[in-house]
Amino acid sequence: MTFLKEEVEHFVHPPIGGTYTVATQTHTFDIEAVRGDFPLIMREALRKPPLSYLDNAASTQKPQTVIDALSNFYSQDYANIHRGVHFLSQRATDLYDKARETVRRFLNARESAECIFLRGATEGVNLVANCYAKPLLCRPGANIVITTMEHHADIVPWQLAMEDTGAQLRVVPIDGRGVLDEEAFEKLVDENTVIVGLSYVSNVLGTVNPAERLIAAAHAKGVPVLLDAAQAAPHVALDVQQLGCDLLVISGHKIYGPTGIGILYGRREILEKMPPWQGGGDMILHVSFAGTTYKGIPDRFEAGTPHIAGAMGIAAAMNYIERIGIGAIAAHEHELLEYANAAVTDIAQLRVIGTAPGKAGVLSFVIDGVHPHDIGTFLDADGVAIRAGHHCAEPLMKHLGLPGTARASFGMYNTFEEIDRFAASIRKIVKFFL
Amino acid sequence: MNEMEELYREIILDHNKRPRNFRKMEDCTHHADGHNPLCGDEIEVFVKIEDGRIADISFQGEGCAISKSSASLMTSALKGKTLEEAHREAGIVISMLTGKGATADVEELGDIAALQGVRQFPARVKCATLSWHALEASLKGEAGTSTE
Numbered sequence: 001m002t003f004l005k006e007e008v009e010h011f012v013h014p015p016i017g018g019t020y021t022v023a024t025q026t027h028t029f030d031i032e033a034v035r036g037d038f039p040l041i042m043r044e045a046l047r048k049p050p051l052s053y054l055d056n057a058a059s060t061q062k063p064q065t066v067i068d069a070l071s072n073f074y075s076q077d078y079a080n081i082h083r084g085v086h087f088l089s090q091r092a093t094d095l096y097d098k099a100r101e102t103v104r105r106f107l108n109a110r111e112s113a114e115c116i117f118l119r120g121a122t123e124g125v126n127l128v129a130n131c132y133a134k135p136l137l138c139r140p141g142a143n144i145v146i147t148t149m150e151h152h153a154d155i156v157p158w159q160l161a162m163e164d165t166g167a168q169l170r171v172v173p174i175d176g177r178g179v180l181d182e183e184a185f186e187k188l189v190d191e192n193t194v195i196v197g198l199s200y201v202s203n204v205l206g207t208v209n210p211a212e213r214l215i216a217a218a219h220a221k222g223v224p225v226l227l228d229a230a231q232a233a234p235h236v237a238l239d240v241q242q243l244g245c246d247l248l249v250i251s252g253h254k255i256y257g258p259t260g261i262g263i264l265y266g267r268r269e270i271l272e273k274m275p276p277w278q279g280g281g282d283m284i285l286h287v288s289f290a291g292t293t294y295k296g297i298p299d300r301f302e303a304g305t306p307h308i309a310g311a312m313g314i315a316a317a318m319n320y321i322e323r324i325g326i327g328a329i330a331a332h333e334h335e336l337l338e339y340a341n342a343a344v345t346d347i348a349q350l351r352v353i354g355t356a357p358g359k360a361g362v363l364s365f366v367i368d369g370v371h372p373h374d375i376g377t378f379l380d381a382d383g384v385a386i387r388a389g390h391h392c393a394e395p396l397m398k399h400l401g402l403p404g405t406a407r408a409s410f411g412m413y414n415t416f417e418e419i420d421r422f423a424a425s426i427r428k429i430v431k432f433f434l
Numbered sequence: 435m436n437e438m439e440e441l442y443r444e445i446i447l448d449h450n451k452r453p454r455n456f457r458k459m460e461d462c463t464h465h466a467d468g469h470n471p472l473c474g475d476e477i478e479v480f481v482k483i484e485d486g487r488i489a490d491i492s493f494q495g496e497g498c499a500i501s502k503s504s505a506s507l508m509t510s511a512l513k514g515k516t517l518e519e520a521h522r523e524a525g526i527v528i529s530m531l532t533g534k535g536a537t538a539d540v541e542e543l544g545d546i547a548a549l550q551g552v553r554q555f556p557a558r559v560k561c562a563t564l565s566w567h568a569l570e571a572s573l574k575g576e577a578g579t580s581t582e
Contacts, residue, residue, distance in 0.1 A: 371498035373473055377558060381437050390474045403496045404474055
């Protein structure tokens, strides 16, 4: 390694892989075993310089069990679902239904039919914007409430649905730490609000919004809430009944699962009111040229052959997270975040963006006089992968008065040593550029 | 020279810290925005043409060390040049940055040749070409350009 000894030795590593006690659950978190489950992490740790993958908010690496779920499905069980009388099709259908049941359990939904397989969280928001919000946006005075910290997937679908309707997009402000202004939220949500679109966890600031409280406040005014839990799902236990949310979206690739698969959860009553999303096979009861009748949920929102293998993959990822324990993962990531904060706190030119209490494992920062892209390129040369730029949250960057930030984000396989390399490289950057 | 010193040569660091001709030009005859929507870099290029020559050239905007120094180097190099010379130079620079340039041509670039390290960093090539594309757009009378 290239970092200087004196730069790292004053960070004493907390015991790694110890026992974390979280709420009522106790999990033994064995970091070496976890890392061993991720082939890419193991392989890239051997290169020079070793990879420190700190870009988990963009996407997470995949454990072998997820890779095997895709591979096994294609090599042993593959057929189309809901179509054949033959045994393979029946088996594939059973596996697909079983995957949906795993999703139900992961989200604690009342029934698996409330869990729709889609391409990802973004498609889920677009579906809700089109099928739920759009028909209601023509009412006089209609509005949608979102927050300053939303990323583009929680802004643009609403804007598209609002075009030519005269409806208003209301934006709840945040304070300097990245904490949502709850008073403003209560004022902005009114009887004309069609829906609230809210991120559970901010991908830039790491803020964990008080979702349960905000949802209750919206419900008090009869307004439903779409909770974007894409960024929350790898850090926070999700329980849609406890949260009371009407609609929720997550993406497979952010929870150590495959790309191209995600979930829209919706309460049965709300999903049943919504018209179909796309037309095609699998979502119909009867088709005639005079008209067509549609299936109930979830099929009506899953036209065409879905990403069946992706469903196997996301279910495997959920099983894996449950096996490791979301509480243990959250505790580990919290330690990593604290450690990273401590490792850079004495760098005068470095400013952490997003200091909300109890935030998730995201460290966004700027270095005065060094552009985030240059930080990203320099870190990359030292084997440290982070994200630099506006993180698909241009309005938030504008609000913060920044062209972008550099962002290190942590996953279950990250270690204190990786953060040491990150911090050492940051010190080199400061010396090099300033 | 290590990889980072190769990319961020002294000249580049200098132009990043003290960008030349970094100002808005009120009496420009041509101007265009260069925007990279992927990273949010935005460079506005101003040109004043008199008798077929670039009498003045400046830029403004927000960007990384590569995009800023590239714009600064560009304005330093092109002031006083004829339009024909400017087009030729822009062509050589863009070819150099995208890896198509002949070494012989690069030698005539002077300080701008310091940007050739960028070629080894595919993710950063567009940072370096941004101001040059904006210049070409402005001379064509277009309002802006976008590199993606």
